[in-house]
Amino acid sequence: xxxxxxxPEATKVSDVIVCRDxxxxxxxxxxxxxxxxxxxxxxxxVILGPSGSGKSTFIRCMNRLEEHQEGRIIIDGIExxxxxxxxxxxxxxxxxxxxxxxxxxxLTVLDNITLAPINVRKWSRDRAxxxxxxxxxxxxxxxxxxKYPGQLxxxxxxxxxxxxALTMQPKILLFDEPTSALDPEMISEVLDVMRDxxxxxxxxxxxxxxxxxxxxxxxxxxxMDGGQIVEINSPENFFNNPTHERTKLFLSQILNH
Amino acid sequence: MASVTTTTSSKPPVQQRGTFSKxxxxxxxxxxxxxxxxGLLIWVSILAIVTVGLLVQQFNNAPGRTWVIFGVWAVxxxxxxxxxxxxxxxxxxxxxxxxxxxxxxxxLMTLFLGLFVAIIGSGLWSWGVANAxxxxxxxxxxVRTFDGASWGVLxxxxxxxxxxLLEPEHNGRVIQWTLTxxxxxxxxxxxxxxxxxxxxxxxxVRRIANVGWVLSPFISYIFLAGLEYTEPFIDTRRFILGTxxxxxxxxxxWFFKVIQLNPMTTAMWxxxxxxxxxxxRGITLVSHNAEIFTPIDVDRWGGLLLTVIFAIxxxxxxxxxxxxxxxxxxxxxxxxxxxxxxxxxxxxxxxGLYTSTFGxxxxxxxxxxxxxxxxxxxxxxxxxxxxxxxxLIPLATWAFLRSFDGNFxxxxxxxxxxxxxxxxxxxxxxxxIIMAPFFLPEDSQGLSNFWAVIVGYTIFSSSYMAELVRGxxxxxxxxxxxxxDSLGINTLQKYRFIILPQALRILIPPLAGAVIGTFKSSSxxxxxxxxxxxxxxxxxxxxxxxxxxxxxxxxxxxxxxxLVSSIVSWYSRRLEDQAGLGVR
Ligand SMILES: Nc1ncnc2c1ncn2[C@@H]1O[C@H](COP(=O)(O)OP(=O)(O)O)[C@@H](O)[C@H]1O
Ligand SMILES: [Mg+2]
Numbered sequence: 001x002x003x004x005x006x007x008p009e010a011t012k013v014s015d016v017i018v019c020r021d022x023x024x025x026x027x028x029x030x031x032x033x034x035x036x037x038x039x040x041x042x043x044x045x046v047i048l049g050p051s052g053s054g055k056s057t058f059i060r061c062m063n064r065l066e067e068h069q070e071g072r073i074i075i076d077g078i079e080x081x082x083x084x085x086x087x088x089x090x091x092x093x094x095x096x097x098x099x100x101x102x103x104x105x106x107l108t109v110l111d112n113i114t115l116a117p118i119n120v121r122k123w124s125r126d127r128a129x130x131x132x133x134x135x136x137x138x139x140x141x142x143x144x145x146x147k148y149p150g151q152l153x154x155x156x157x158x159x160x161x162x163x164x165a166l167t168m169q170p171k172i173l174l175f176d177e178p179t180s181a182l183d184p185e186m187i188s189e190v191l192d193v194m195r196d197x198x199x200x201x202x203x204x205x206x207x208x209x210x211x212x213x214x215x216x217x218x219x220x221x222x223x224m225d226g227g228q229i230v231e232i233n234s235p236e237n238f239f240n241n242p243t244h245e246r247t248k249l250f251l252s253q254i255l256n257h
Numbered sequence: 258m259a260s261v262t263t264t265t266s267s268k269p270p271v272q273q274r275g276t277f278s279k280x281x282x283x284x285x286x287x288x289x290x291x292x293x294x295x296g297l298l299i300w301v302s303i304l305a306i307v308t309v310g311l312l313v314q315q316f317n318n319a320p321g322r323t324w325v326i327f328g329v330w331a332v333x334x335x336x337x338x339x340x341x342x343x344x345x346x347x348x349x350x351x352x353x354x355x356x357x358x359x360x361x362x363x364x365l366m367t368l369f370l371g372l373f374v375a376i377i378g379s380g381l382w383s384w385g386v387a388n389a390x391x392x393x394x395x396x397x398x399x400v401r402t403f404d405g406a407s408w409g410v411l412x413x414x415x416x417x418x419x420x421x422l423l424e425p426e427h428n429g430r431v432i433q434w435t436l437t438x439x440x441x442x443x444x445x446x447x448x449x450x451x452x453x454x455x456x457x458x459x460x461x462v463r464r465i466a467n468v469g470w471v472l473s474p475f476i477s478y479i480f481l482a483g484l485e486y487t488e489p490f491i492d493t494r495r496f497i498l499g500t501x502x503x504x505x506x507x508x509x510x511w512f513f514k515v516i517q518l519n520p521m522t523t524a525m526w527x528x529x530x531x532x533x534x535x536x537x538r539g540i541t542l543v544s545h546n547a548e549i550f551t552p553i554d555v556d557r558w559g560g561l562l563l564t565v566i567f568a569i570x571x572x573x574x575x576x577x578x579x580x581x582x583x584x585x586x587x588x589x590x591x592x593x594x595x596x597x598x599x600x601x602x603x604x605x606x607x608x609g610l611y612t613s614t615f616g617x618x619x620x621x622x623x624x625x626x627x628x629x630x631x632x633x634x635x636x637x638x639x640x641x642x643x644x645x646x647x648x649l650i651p652l653a654t655w656a657f658l659r660s661f662d663g664n665f666x667x668x669x670x671x672x673x674x675x676x677x678x679x680x681x682x683x684x685x686x687x688x689x690i691i692m693a694p695f696f697l698p699e700d701s702q703g704l705s706n707f708w709a710v711i712v713g714y715t716i717f718s719s720s721y722m723a724e725l726v727r728g729x730x731x732x733x734x735x736x737x738x739x740x741x742d743s744l745g746i747n748t749l750q751k752y753r754f755i756i757l758p759q760a761l762r763i764l765i766p767p768l769a770g771a772v773i774g775t776f777k778s779s780s781x782x783x784x785x786x787x788x789x790x791x792x793x794x795x796x797x798x799x800x801x802x803x804x805x806x807x808x809x810x811x812x813x814x815x816x817x818x819x820l821v822s823s824i825v826s827w828y829s830r831r832l833e834d835q836a837g838l839g840v841r
Contacts, residue, residue: 063743091742095743103740106759119750120750161740
């Protein structure tokens with residue numbers, strides 16, 4: 001990755017994600033048990049935690065793919081309520097990248113990327129395609145624009161998914177284990193793109209198991225377990241002197257693995 | 258150097274043409290073909306006995322034909338064996354070997370099927386061609402041949418077969434309509450072929466064809482039923498009622514957050530009905546003055562025409578209704594809350610109980626409340642109990658809230674689909690014809706049987722279509738919905754651009770099956786007195802001129818239904834190829 005495009009214009013230097021005492025139930029099962037988190041503009045936050053600890057549920061609440069039942073979530077000054085207008089406004093500002101890429105298999109790469117800008121942002125096709133090509137170039141695969149997702153490798157697909165999220169010009173990016181479905185040799189190409197975005201000043205919340213990436217890029221690490229945030233710490237402290245017993249256990253399991 | 262030698266020697270030895278095959282081994286041959294397993298041995302023995310038996314029997318019955326078949330078979334077997342043993346294969350013997358004589362049991366099977374086809378073919382030939390007559394004048398029982406077919410009936414009764422009771426002066430309109438539909442098909446065909454080649458105009462041709470198909474029930478109606486002009490030009494009641502209905506639909510969709518409104522789209526919704534109504538009335542007036550599309554009584558349509566019209570109308574109408582029902586069944590909308598439902602339910606119950614037990618219709622329109630005083634008029638215990646029917650309202654409300662959480666769309670779709678699928682088509686058709694008058698205002702001239710059957714059949718077909726489409730929707734991974742949501746795409750766009758295109762691609766084969774099924778099942782309408790292809794066949798057989806010529810007519814129907822069904826399935830395979838289903 002070479003050239004760095006401008007990040008989103010620095011808005012108010014304040015908190016773009018505010019979660020207060022968020023509770024979420026799946027039926028009788030409480031997946032989030034009162035989660036508090038504040039993320040500042042331009043900050044990169046990595047969420048770690050054992051499987052089933054509620055990491056995905058938490059970040060999916062931030063763009064209403066899941067609905068929280070108690071507490072408040074305020075994204076970029078807009079509170080997530082039942083009001084669809086708020087939800088669609090927030091979704092425009094929040095891009096999401098999934099573990100399984102979730103590209104639209106019946107559309108070409110270019111159409112995958114321009115669909116939302118044209119229909120949601122109401123841009124002209126030309127404008128949308130121009131920006132789409134810019135992002136495809138930035139993630140390193142401009143030559144794949146006319147192919148279908150099924151013709152690309154996993155790493156390329158995930159980079160298309162990132163370009164798709166970014167062409168909507170979001171202020172916030174959510175990543176849910178973006179490298180977990182990739183073959184080892186493709187992981188780094190996706191991590192490079194993410195590193196690049198972090199430098200460009202995007203607000204990023206990422207769930208990942210890439211400890212090297214977390215240590216290098218994150219400003220804060222959130223450790224979740226059992227539907228709660230157990231520890232929030234800087235990367236050095238988190239990996240070198242974790243304060244909490246469960247964090248130590250988690251780290252030892254990972255390191256001994 | 259050693260490696261070079263190994264590569265060359267590891268190639269299979271090229272065998273000289275015309276030398277004895279080195280691969281042949283009698284033991285292996287016997288094992289592969291006859292003695293390999295007990296099952297194989299038994300199968301080959303039975304096949305040999307049956308084939309030889311049939312051969313001997315055929316030598317006695319039809320020696321000439323059988324000699325020819327046996328001779329050709331023997332020569333082919335010999336050629337294959339020689340070609341195989343001495344590596345002498347040419348194109349033809351290789352084809353024969355691969356397709357007919359690749360082992361002993363298939364060689365026997367080839368002989369058996371050859372004899373079998375000859376028996377059937379010669380029977381059909383002597384009945385259908387050699388001993389048949391083709392002259393329409395020779396179909397009367399007094400002059401008819403009884404050795405073979407009297408194909409003259411097809412020509413003699415062509416009018417009944419093709420258009421039923423339709424007056425001959427309307428034939429021109431039927432032909433124009435047929436050409437229109439064929440033209441539409443040609444447009445679709447060209448459009449889909451060209452648009453896969455990324456030429457700009459192909460897409461446009463396809464779009465025009467699609468609009469044509471959507472409008473085809475109206476086009477067909479104009480050609481085949483004509484336009485009846487009635488004064489006044491604008492019926493105020495219909496004008497206003499239609500507008501109100503469309504606006505109500507808009508409001509409901511907006512309320513359930515299916516669509517979002519801005520001044521532009523609101524104006525389009527509000528003006529949709531007035532524009533369509535004025536257009537329709539305009540066409541009617543023009544056609545009336547120029548006497549182009551004079552009215553035709555739809556109940557006189559018949560024969561193949563009626564069958565095709567049923568297929569087109571029912572398929573085209575039930576497809577969008579089916580999609581809507583499927584979406585409704587999956588709709589995850591905000592339910593009507595209990596604090597709205599219960600007061601309404603209780604008020605209705607109270608009002609119902611009051612009128613049915615003590616009441617005498619205070620302040621209610623008389624058509625709603627005739628004889629509602631059930632209690633006063635009851636004659637026995639059962640009727641007394643029936644007077645308390647309004648108590649069912651709270652029960653239904655409770656069930657609705659409990660099962661569907663107040664989700665009206667879902668409740669309607671589920672009940673519609675499940676109830677209709679639980680009823681045989683023929684029952685629905687009878688109900689449509691018999692019960693339609695009860696739902697119509699008393700002063701109307703009544704619904705023609707044709708429209709009643711169309712309604713009944715469409716209802717039936719759409720509930721099956723709905724379940725098909727729902728299956729397709731369920732095959733789309735949850736991630737597709739989530740990706741669309743996360744991009745801020747609204748519900749309508751999500752289905753339009755992402756979910757339905759993928760679901761319909763998966764659904765091409767089952768939808769083709771449904772189209773064929775609807776086409777063939779339309780023959781059931783003969784049972785409710787419609788003169789469709791089957792109905793007119795029955796009428797023809799009963800006619801003294803063609804009395805009892807059922808075989809000819811059934812063969813004709815067989816060929817016709819088979820042809821149409823084959824064309825539809827061929828077309829669906831083509832669509833499937835174009836949609837790139839297999840490639841993905
Ligand atoms: N749709 C769902 N229905 C019911 N339970 C769910 C659902 N999604 C997640 N859960 C449960 O919620 C918990 C948290 O899940 P998740 O957020 O996916 O964990 P993580 O991403 O940390 O592995 C798990 O116990 C999981 O079984
Ligand atoms: Mg997860």
